[in-house]
Amino acid sequence: MDILNKLREELQVERWQVEAAVKLIDEGNTIPFISRYRKEATGSLNDEVLRNLYERLNYLRNLEEKKTSVMASIEEQGKLTDDLKNKILAAETLVVVEDLYRPYRPKRKTRASVAKEKGLDGLADLIREQKFSGSLEEAAAAYVNPEKGAADTKEALQGAQDILAEGISDEADYRM
Structure with a gap:
């Protein structure tokens, strides 16, 4: 994302004004100082515009850093697809980036x-896809394993429900 161009569009000022203001901010100058004593450099941008520029500049820079760190984290896990990468790059708010990252966090x-440690993710898949014949309890009976901690069908079904609930809450499309 071209941060300077985005700021220019949002604040409806010239690009050179944005560049000058960003340069002065990066040099450590305060907004009141820039507004009062560097009017010639910024084309007389007022306090309000400079403050909005400063806040949006910080937000957009943080957004870009977050996108980079999220993509690096997902890449480390080996789960970064081109589609996911494009969605992250296209995100315009930190909330959207966080929602996309949630399943990989x-x-x-x-x-x-x-429940996954107990081996119940297969049962959760059966329930999600509705691919079982007979009753739900009969399907769950195949996943009962006291050695792994699923002592009965009730416990197996509860674990599958937990897996399904987490999967739904992690789905970015449902959260937007």
Whole structure:
């Protein structure tokens, strides 16, 4: 993303004014100082425009950093697809980037992760895809394994529900 061009469009000022203001901000000058003593450099941008420029500049820079770190993290996991990369690059807010990253974020131990350790993700897939014959309890019976911690069908079904619930909450399309 061309941050300077985006700022120019949002604030409806000339690109040279944005470039000059960003340069002065990056040099450590304050907004009141720039507004009062560097009018000739910025084309007489007022306090309000300069403050908006400063806030948006910080936001857009943070957004670009977040996009880079999110893509690097997902790439490390080996799960960065071209489609996902394009969605992240096209994101215009931090919320959208966070929503896209949520399924790939390293997770703390959840009820769903415990259920996956018990081998119940296959049951969750069967339920999600509705690919079981007979009753749900009969399908769950195949996943009962006291050694892994799924002692009965009720526990197996609860674990599958936990996996499904986490999967739905992690789906970015449902969160937008």
